[in-house]
Structures are given as structure tokens and as C-alpha cells.
Amino acid sequence: MTRTEPVNEPQVAVEDFRTLGRRLSNWGRWGEQDERGTVNLITGERLAAAAQLVRRGRVFPLGIPLDENGPQSGMRGNPIHLMSETGAEQVFPGGFRYADDYIFMPLQSSSQWDALAHVYYDDRMYNGFPAGDTTVKGAVRCSIDKQAAGIAGRGVLLDIAALKGVDWLEAGTVITPEDLDAACQAQGVTVLPGDILLFRTGWRRKFVQEGDAAAFMAGEPGLGQRCCEWLHERDVAAVGSDNWAIEVLPGESPDALLTVHMVLIRDMGMSLCEILDLDELAEDCHTDGCWEFLFVAPPLPISRAVGSPVNPLAIK
């Protein structure tokens, strides 16, 4: 055999992300003052239809525990929970006692929504708002509290790890549009406009099994850049995963970092939900063959914040 090309060499170089971003841009689509982006695609009608998907009334919480054993390593630390009262030290009239506590945490250290103000390039964030609007006082535009009324709608889970027949995809594994299509077909589910798309890579399972935070953060399997277009074509409202950045890391571009973040958040205005635990939900979907559900994930309305911890519920 004379073939000399490595099988994993890209046949077509990855598109320049700025070009892609311009092509997929949603700037102005929901008005010049819009700060919610693709969440606008979740119309009342679509949300009402999603609620009808609830049949058994079983709830799957997708948020990971917030504690010192989380996956953070390096630039962000795990949440720090500290008690201020246990009740042992003081008793009130009649016998009343109470415990109380505090948390200190990076807002993106656990299961979390990225605000649309979280990332940007070329001095503009989503919808053209100037990046300079975000200062030490927080984000004036596109902060997470602008999404307070959401994010609820029809959720669809695609189990890419199962599609590939592995416990987890390895770091650097690019998920392609063809993978997403194949998962839809294998699972018998269709992604509709206004959906919240969840995809499972097994990256959380790997962390739970191995407990290696540095490995969890060092890279990950995730969406390749071409998936941006796939999501755009289908008018997906939001995307979530069990990895920490949605996109593959190391990325496809030798000279640009986190290009999927830049296109999805900054150009398309798409909210990302990261570090989810999709294992129990996936198991149930494999059992009953139903991969759609009501998804409800309200961020905390932290004023001017660029992210929020969240405990999304999938309700079937």
C-alpha cells in the first residue's frame, strides 16, 4: 500500500473562525438591543410543547456536586463551602437553633451557564456590544441575569460516547456534524428549532472514575468547528455537555484558541452549559428509547455576572 497520509489528517483545513462567525452571525436577528441570543428561539409555543413531553414525572438533576472534590485544577478553584453556624453554639428562646453557611466560588467552577458576555474577540461581544462595557464592576451587557427567565425548553440528548461504543472519548477527539447526524439517526430523534441540545462524551464519567482534575482540564473531546453550522442550521437554542468547554481541546486550529466558543457565543449568541453529569439521564434514555424531555436550567440572576452555577433538571 502506498498510502502515506495519516488517517486523521484533515482533508480540508479548518475554516477561519472569523469567516465562519460572519456567515453564522445572529447579530441584529432579535433586535439591536437583544442580549439573550438563541434563547429567543424558545418561543412560548415551543416551551409549552416541551412541557407536554413529561410523562412519568421523573427528574434527572444534571448538576455536579459543588464541593472540594470538583474537577477544577489550575486557573479556577473548586467551590469552597464554609459553615458560619451549626446551631450548637447558641440557642434561642423556646429552643430554636439554626445552622448557616457561606460559599466562595468562581462562577464557572461547577455545572454552569456561560453568559454571552463571557467570551469575545475583536473588541465586540455578541450583537456588537463593545467589549469595553465589561469592567471590574462586571458586564453591563449580556450578563447572566439577562437570562433569568430561562433557560427552559425541549432538551435532546445525543450520546456520542455510546455511538462510538466507548466509555468516553479521548481528549482531542473531534465530534463532527456527521457524528451528530449519526447519533440522531441511531437514537431515532430529531433536533428541532428552539431545542437545547445536550451531548454526552463520557468525559464526566472518566473524571468520576479516575478522580484526576488535572487530566479533566488538560483537554477534552468536544464539538469541532463545523458543528457550529450544524447547530445554526437547526436553530438550536442552547448547547450543553459533560465536558468543560463544549468544544474539542486541543482545538482544530493551530493558531487560534477556543474558536467554537467564539463563534457560538460571540457570533451566534448561543448559551453554553458546561460540566454536566449526563450519565443517569443517558442510562434512562437508553432504557426507554426516549431522548427528548423538558429541560429547565434557571441561572442565578447575579447582576452583571458572566456566568452562573446551575443545576439543570431534565424531566421525563
Place this chain on the structure above:
Amino acid sequence: MTRTEPVNEPQVAVEDFRTLGRRLSNWGRWGEQDERGTVNLITGERLAAAAQLVRRGRVFPLGIPLDENGPQSGMRGNPIHLMSETGAEQVFPGGFRYADDYIFMPLQSSSQWDALAHVYYDDRMYNGFPAGDTTVKGAVRCSIDKQAAGIAGRGVLLDIAALKGVDWLEAGTVITPEDLDAACQAQGVTVLPGDILLFRTGWRRKFVQEGDAAAFMAGEPGLGQRCCEWLHERDVAAVGSDNWAIEVLPGESPDALLTVHMVLIRDMGMSLCEILDLDELAEDCHTDGCWEFLFVAPPLPISRAVGSPVNPLAIK
């Protein structure tokens, strides 16, 4: 008439809360190891029925903003949000920039769920677990992460302020079972087993109008002790309000503090959701005459915590 007694003097002294607590106790009702209490009343069937209430797909977020302008004064401070990155200081290959942030907060400083471990008396918390299980390391039993899969179900709003024809009830105003019945009748709604009952006192509106945190915390209108029995008889799953302690303050007992907390949380195992903003929801309910909705309020699964901030969604 020779009557000289003040009209507001209680004709029947308030019952001893320990006696009341024993009568309404749910200890053991869902097993000796149960840590979820009345939330168990939200069966799958009931939750599925609640989802069917969603017709317009309109979402009402009930969480107040988390920022320095919150209602805390005194023992707890408001959430402190601090930026760690704005994106201005560093640019990554390709032009990627990101903003990032932190929060430091008492877990009960904004809209919040009380964990069942939050209050207790006589060395026992809900279901008889020893109070000593809660230490500087947090609560081993009945912590908020035990409610991670909730709290979602049928929500019903009772607008007591509207019933009384006032913008807000004054601090110290006791809401009685008769008031709850009257509100149900006036609104044409029935409270069913497994419901999350929200009642509106106007106390949040008062704070929004006046901006006086010290006044907000100094007292409040709220449930009188007899309402515990009313909630118990109807198998209510959880209760929420726009005040900060559910119950009336100053309380009805001259010699016991927060007796409604003690009976509801410790004896009945009922979760409380406090400091909600019910104004927009109430306005909508007055308009369409529909006081029931899907209520979804997932706490953050903070390990061993005794409370969690939450942004509950009412979906109609």
C-alpha cells in the same frame, strides 16, 4: 357593651409548638432514612400533571437579583460579586478573550431554599437525625444536595395582600388558615396534595419601593402557627413566599422564636423557599385568573450545605 379587651388579643393562646410538632410530625413517614420530607409528596404522576398546566409557555423567574442592593442587613450580608478577568488584560491566540468572576455569599442571602438541616430543636433535626451530625464540615444529614432532583411540581399562588386589599401587609400581621381558605375561594383555586404553595404578602414590593433593608429584616407579615396544620392536612410539599422567613415576625409566642420554622422544617420536613419576587407572576394570575402553574426550583447541589440560592421558575 362592657367589653374592654383589645380586639387583637388572641382568644385562644397559641399552642405549644412542641405539642403541635408532635401532632403534625412526619418522622418515619417516608422511611427512617428519609432526608427529603414533604417533597416526597410530589409523585411522578403529580409532577407529570403539573407539566400539563403549561399552556402559553410563559416563564416567570421568581429569584431576586443577587447583588449589593439585596435585602440583607445584619447577620447576613448580600452576595459579593467580583470580577477576576474582563478580557481587556490578556488576549489568546487568534484573538480569544474572556471575562470571569467570583461570588462570595451567605447561602441564605438571596432567594433561597432552606435545607431540612437548617433549623432544629431539642437536639434532633427532621426525621430524628441527631443535630450533632452537623459540624464545621457541614450537614451529614438533610443537607440541600439531598434535594438535588427537585423541587419541581404544581405551584399555586395565593395573593394574601390582594385579598386584604393592600400593597403589603405590615410586619407582625398573622396570616391565618382562614386567610388561606379565603384566598383559595376568592381566586377559585384548590390546593392539592404535592403542591408547592406560594403566598404573597407584598413584603418584597415594600422593599423594592422603599429600599430599606433594615426594615425588611426587622419583622414581616407571614404565616401564623395554625397554618402548619392547614398545610399538613392538605399534604403541601413545600411553601414559598416573598418575605424572608415564611412566618410572621415578631411571632405569636412570647417565649419562643420562629416556631413555624421549627414545626414545618423539623417536625414536618417541609422545605421553605424564601425572599421570592412574586409580583410579576401575581399580576399575570390576576389577569388570566389562573393561579396554578408548573414550578421548577432546583437548588444547587452544594455538598453538606444547609441552604442554596435558587431562581425558581413559574411556567404557565
Place this chain on the structure above:
Amino acid sequence: MTRTEPVNEPQVAVEDFRTLGRRLSNWGRWGEQDERGTVNLITGERLAAAAQLVRRGRVFPLGIPLDENGPQSGMRGNPIHLMSETGAEQVFPGGFRYADDYIFMPLQSSSQWDALAHVYYDDRMYNGFPAGDTTVKGAVRCSIDKQAAGIAGRGVLLDIAALKGVDWLEAGTVITPEDLDAACQAQGVTVLPGDILLFRTGWRRKFVQEGDAAAFMAGEPGLGQRCCEWLHERDVAAVGSDNWAIEVLPGESPDALLTVHMVLIRDMGMSLCEILDLDELAEDCHTDGCWEFLFVAPPLPISRAVGSPVNPLAIK
């Protein structure tokens, strides 16, 4: 003459602070790259002489307690101290147990040094460094860690409250150069080049007696603007007080805020030490008639910080 003007009307309008700042400017005095300002005036010789002042070896700690009962009210909160371990929950081989704890605090919420980067005007901080050097990542120039080797030297206490025969001066009371001279004369002490000048207003005593944080922060007695020149003429190295801003509040200028801060810190490069407890030291000085001592107040070398808590020691 029937003149009815109030006696406290200024006969000469307060000088424009920019004019004053230019006249007293120390920019360039210790080199173009200097970030320490007047602390440079504490030469080795002067410090060695100050050490010789120690005779009895009695130490007066001047830092106030860091806890929830501090004087903060409003823009900054008091330090929050939380335990993470008490030792009760875990025992190590041999029986070893340990307690551990955390602090969360504004760096200027207790007794503290202002970094020279703390205040500025007209886009320049001390020595002409661009204000823009301070970002969300902290201060590149004139941060508190640049003073790590200090601040130690000869301290002199002037008890202005005693001079005026009051427990404390009222808020808004302007301390004048004449007051400083009178105190020096009454106490029989001379302020020398390189000294750390402490002046006592009684404002801390008022807070201790009354416990009113809002009143403590609402205003204060303090240095009038003309004292800047007095300090400059004497080559004072640093100034400290028992109030929270060194200078009188409300200030003397109807149209400018905190002008003494601007001139002392930004133009002269003088470090300010605020919210000290000078009561025990003053009492001792009244007793022994000795108002000079070794003063040692090392800030924590927090990288890029604009202030640091400190517990200065006066050693006699």
C-alpha cells in the same frame, strides 16, 4: 460693626488642591521609577535612631480587632472569619488534631495601609504612573507589596483630642497646622524628617463607646488641607490616625472630595495608615510624657493590592 457672619466661616478660601499638589509634589524626587514615596525618607540612620527609643520594651498594638463588630458600614463590609476545621471531626495518627480557618475581607476594612495606588486624579497616580496600569488584575505600580520592607521608623503621637480637652472631636472638625504645632508644644515633642506621625482625634473611642458604625463612617474629624504643607515641610514619612480617612469629612472644598488624600497620596507619595486604636498608647504617653517610640507596621505583601490590613506596633 454689626457683622453677623459665623465665626467658623473660612476667611481665606481653601486652595485649589491641584495647585497645592503641584507645589508639594514629590514626583521624581526619589527617581522616576520610585513606587515608595515618602517612606524613602526613613533612612537607615533614622530607623536605627528610632530603635534606640525603645527603653521599657513595652509594646502597644494599634490594630483594631478584625471581626464582625468592626466599624464598616456601607461600601465595605467588615472582615468575615470562617472556620474550616475545629479538630473535632478528624483525628490523625498519634492523636494529632488541628483547627483551621479562612478570612474574606475588603483590604481596607480594618486598620490598614493605603497603597500609593489607592487613589489618584487626572489619569496619573503617584510619580506620574498612568492610572490605567491598575486593572481588574490589580495595580502594576505602587501596589502595597512595594512597601513590604516597611513601614518602620520613629513614631510620634499628637493627641489632638486631649489638646482640645474633649473625648473626641466631632465630625467635620478641621485639624489645622496650628493645632499640630500647639500639640507639639503642649507635649514637648518635635516632629523630625522621616517620622511617622500619628494623630489622635478620639474618633475610635467614640465608636467603641457608641458602637455606631454608620456614624463612624458618615464623617469624621481630621486633617484640613493646609496640613499637607505642614507635613511636607517637615518631611514626614507617613501619617496615621484613629479615624478612617486621615482627613476631615465633610471636607473643606464644596466641590472636591477627599482632597487631602489626593495631595498626600498622589502628589506627595505619602502612605496613610487608617482606623488605628491609639487610646492605650496615648494614655501611656500622657503618663510618662514621652510621645516618641519605635513604630513598626509591615503590610502584608499582597501582590498588586491597593491596601493591606496591618497591626502596627508602637514600642517604647
Place this chain on the structure above:
Amino acid sequence: MTRTEPVNEPQVAVEDFRTLGRRLSNWGRWGEQDERGTVNLITGERLAAAAQLVRRGRVFPLGIPLDENGPQSGMRGNPIHLMSETGAEQVFPGGFRYADDYIFMPLQSSSQWDALAHVYYDDRMYNGFPAGDTTVKGAVRCSIDKQAAGIAGRGVLLDIAALKGVDWLEAGTVITPEDLDAACQAQGVTVLPGDILLFRTGWRRKFVQEGDAAAFMAGEPGLGQRCCEWLHERDVAAVGSDNWAIEVLPGESPDALLTVHMVLIRDMGMSLCEILDLDELAEDCHTDGCWEFLFVAPPLPISRAVGSPVNPLAIK
């Protein structure tokens, strides 16, 4: 010679730490209510004599930088410094602007004093106070604020790394009383009652060169258990080092952890000062041959805390 025993095998098994602790106990020595321990040995006379050691007025700050690059790894994190204002966002009348900031940190994450309440065994802390006095609300007894007036006195540096002719001692290297004596002799210095003894192992230099926090915390060279007696015999007032636990790790006892901590802090009441940077001071001492100096290290008087960050000054 046929000797086959490894040279480093202990000829005499390490003494049971409880036996040692009883023999060296200072309980009751300064009264039954004493909470300061060996710091009491720094009499006024001794402190006054120490001040006379200052000749050149040169200051050596011994505190390490408080920032994200510190040596913490694992159970404690490094200090987190966050800006709340840079001055860019708001201007006050006249042009005044200010920057402000916060810190969140474990109190023992940087250069720090251990409070006498920090460690204990057998339910008693120093001077017999019950360990149960320390709760979620902090330490009632022997907290760090009880040392507010200190810790200042004569400091003596012993450079053990230099004595051994190495850049740094390796982890697990036991420093013996004989080493301390040899260093005293080599340096020509005598340790006197009331001294603060600093010893240099090079462990900080290793961290600075290699930047490996996990390695820094994984073990260390330090005092062996027999040094407790050496310190006791000489009435040393406090001990400090450039490692993080004073004592050798792994320790000498196969079945007991941190026995030197237990004997020094709990039985002798000796304050420990850890994670110092002694390199510049050592260099100067090698140059001038003078190993004694005025040492001033005031802890922050954090109420009920079991430790405090500190920036000790050595003044020569």
C-alpha cells in the same frame, strides 16, 4: 569494619511524644489563664535589648508574596486577591478616583503565625484549655488575637543549609540538636532566653527555583523531635523557618503525625512562624557575620482565629 547498619538508622527510638510533652510542659508556668505561652519569655528588658541590635537600620521583610503563585497545593489554596474598583468606572467631585480590593484566603496559606489554638491532642490545648472551646465560631482560648502585642524580640538566624553546604536540605532530613549547636558555633552566635529562633533549610529557595507547590507540601526538612528539648532548655520564645511546618516530614514516628507541633504548641505553648523567606537575610548575615537582629512580626488581631498571615521584619 564490619558494621552493616545504615548510618541513618536511629540508635535510640524516638521518645513517645506524650512523655516528652509532659516533661517539657509549660502549663501553668505563666498562670492558669495564660494564653500566650513562651512569648511571655520576651520581657520588656529583653525586647529593649533587642532594639539596641539595630545598627544600620536595614530592614529584611521575611513574608512571601500573597498571590496565586504561592506554595499551597491540596488542603489549602493560595490567597485569592480580587479588585472591586480600579477607579476607571467612577469619578467623584473634583476628580477623585480610587481603587479597592478584597482578599479571600486560608489564614495559614502564606507566611503565618500558628495560634496556640491551632493544634492539640487528647482533648486539651495549651495550658489545659478544653479543645471543645474551639467551635465553628472560632477559638475562645489561645486565638491569634491574644498575641496582638507581639511578637517582637531578639531574632537569631541559624542557617542549617549553609552548615551542611547545600542549597537546600532534602525532604525528610532531620535537623538535630547537634545541628543547632554546630550552627551556633559556626556562626558565632548564642541563643538566649526570650529569643525568636529562625532556622533556614533552603526549602523556600527550592520552591522559588522549581516552582513546584506539590513538592513543597509533600514533605520537608525540619526539626526532629529532640529539638523540642533544646528549645525548652534555652527558653526560646518562638521559632520560625522557611519550611511550612517547622518539623521534619515525613516525621520520625511511624505511628504519630506532627509530633513536634504537638509538643511545641500544645505542651510548651510555643508560637510557630512558617513559610518565611530567609534568603536575603541569610545572605546579609553571611556578609556581616552578625546573626542577631530585632525581629518584629505582629499578627493581625483576627478575633477567634487560629492563625494569621504575617510579614515579619528583621531589622539590623
